[in-house]
Amino acid sequence: MSVQFHPEFTVALIRHCLTRHRNASSRNGNALPPETTGTSASSDTPHAHRLLLRFVASLA
Secondary structure, rough: OOOOOOOOOHHHHHHHHHHHHHHHHHHHHOOOOOOHHOOOOOOOOOOHHHHHHHHHHHHO
């Protein structure tokens, strides 16, 4: 298992992606447990903005 951090993703976008994934899985007969695609646990991180700024600065 791995995790990728995408500071450019807003919590609204993440929730949208999770909802689409859950709905597509259900349509394909592969219903996923709610805890694997739950949107209520999604939240903005206070570190995202600062990390993105540091990344952009490293490119200069």
